[in-house]
Amino acid sequence: MKLWGGRFTKKTNKLVENFNESLSFDHRFYKQDIRGSIAHVTMLAKQNILSSDERDRIIEGLKSIEEDIEKGNLRFDDSSEDIHSFVEAHLIERIGDAGKKLHTGRSRNDQVALDMKLYIRDGIDTFKELLYELLSEVLHIMEDNRSTYMPGFTHLQKAQPTTLAHHFGAYFEMFLRDYDRLVSTRKRMNLSPLGSGAFAGTTYELDRDYVADLLDFDTATRNSMDSVSDRDYLLELLSDLSIISMHLSRLSEEIIIWNTDEYRFVEMDDTYSTGSSIMPQKKNPDIAELIRGKTGRVYGSLISLLTAMKGLPLAYNKDMQEDKEMSFDAIDTVKSLIKLMSGMLSSMKFNHSRMEASAKGGFTNATDAADYLVKKNVAFRDAHEIVGRLVLYGIEHNKALDDFTLEEFKNISEVFDKDIYEAISLKTCVEKRNTKGAPGLEAINKEIEDSKRILESLK
Incomplete structure (x- = not known):
């Protein structure tokens, strides 16, 4: 059934019908379409545009359609152009002429805008739940690894020692910002477009x-033309999902590196790994690699919609139908990415001794050696030069700073004394760093307690 056709004398070309239809993908928001229609006819009856009997028959018919779809008794076919015409056709079939009044006072333009907003709003609520679970898993790792020493990196070179708790604390902040962005997007989009008509x-x-209130929107949109042509909320969501994916990809990249034989910081669980068809010894981090790879797919959805929207005049244009498939794909993809990351982290084992041994190499305590000299009244720039010479000597003689004799220290600067060994020990390098946000035990304990309170507030 078409919702139009009175002024046409020829049948639509079959190729055009196939190209134009959207039921094959927009059927997924049948719940939102039916919910919006129930609110619409409830309002129409309140305004005496429909009788209470017509309202009740329409609502009963809509609910029976939803029930039959969910039970599998009513299947989507190619007889309808989109989900709106599908629902309306079956409603008329079930209740007769009263069903023809369903569309009174609205257009498919404001109807599809409503359906999409309801669907995206539900999707955001799901993403918030998934991110909460991921944040909980990250916090669990932080709690268990307050004193798990590991090297910190800049430029993928060992820089300074830190802890696994501190490292994962950075990801807690990333995913928390992701959560906050979704909250902000949901708040901004929570305006009902229904009643805007075609434009x-x-x-x-x-x-x-009244309809907005029935559908849990804050209020109705202020401009009917903007109501049907606005896709900013989708662009915001796709941006949010792109940033989430980027964060997941960064973590995946580190897991992939840490899983290599050269690092051996982590051991992937068998349930989140795959093997090789030819090399029997292999245990590949394919899930982490796929998370990293599918991030580009999510970016593609954002760029595609930005491109589709960039040249559109007001108000509604059929180009906007392109918003659905790319949004649905990004939503489905990122839901899977978050779930997989949570599962992968919960099953992963960390090699604490290997991490600590790695933290002791690569002169990660060089900065602390310079700080030692500064505390002995050496200017920092001079201290930097002195420690640079120490590192060069260590490289030439294949020795870590901890293994230098006191004589070797003094050959480069007489300022060094036997207390240098405590000053550059791994424990001191980490535990003495207790400024807010640092890896020292006092600072990381505070960060973890704050993170617990934040997480509790998200429930």
Whole structure:
């Protein structure tokens, strides 16, 4: 059934019908379409545009359609152009002429805008739940690894020693910002477009704010033209999902590196690994690699929608139908990425001794050696030069700073004394760093307690 056709004398070309249809992908928001229609006819009856009997028959018919879809008794086919015409056709079939009044006072333009907003709003709520689970897993790792020493890196070169708790604390902050962005996007988009018509409203005396309230929106949109042509909320969501994916990809990259034989910082669980068809010894981090790879796919959805929207005049244009498939794909993809990352982290084993041994190499305590000299009244720039010479000597003689004799220290600077060994020990290098956000035990304990409170507030 078509919702249009009175002014046409020829059948639509079959190729055009196939190209134009959207039921094959927009059927997924049948719940939102039915919910919006129930709110719409409830308002129409309140405004005496429909009778209470017509309202009740329509609502009963809509609920029966939803029930039959969910039970598998009603299947989507190619007889309808989109989910709106599918629902309306089956409603008329079930209740007769009263079903033809369902569309009174609205257009498919404001209807699809409503359905998409309801669907995206539900999707954001799901993402918040998934991110909460991921944040909980990251916090669990932090709690268990407050004193698990490891090297910190800049430029992928060993820089200074830190702890695994401190390292994962950075990801807690990333995923928390992701959560906050979704909250902000949801708040900004929570305005009902229903009642905007094609773009110029309607002559019926609709109560748009009443419908908005029925559907848990904050209020109705202020401009009917913007209401049907706005896709900013989708662009925001796709941006949010792209950033989430980027964070997941960064963590995946580190897991892939840490899983190599050269690092051996982590051991992937068999349930989140795969093997090789030819090399029997292999245990590949394919899930982490796929998370990293699928991030580009999510970016593609954002760029595609930005490109589709960039040249559109007001108000509605059919180009906007392209918003659905790319948004649905990004939503499905990122849901899977977050779930997989949570599962992968919960099953992963960390090699504490290997991490600590690695932290002791690569002169990660060089900065602390320079700080030692500064505390002995050596200017920092001079201290930097002195320790640079120490490192060069260590490289030439294949020795870590901890293994230098006191004589070797003094050959480069007489300022060094036997207390240098405590000053550059791994424990001192980490534990003495207790400024806010640092890896020292006092600072990381505070960070963990704050993170617990934050997480509790998200429930």
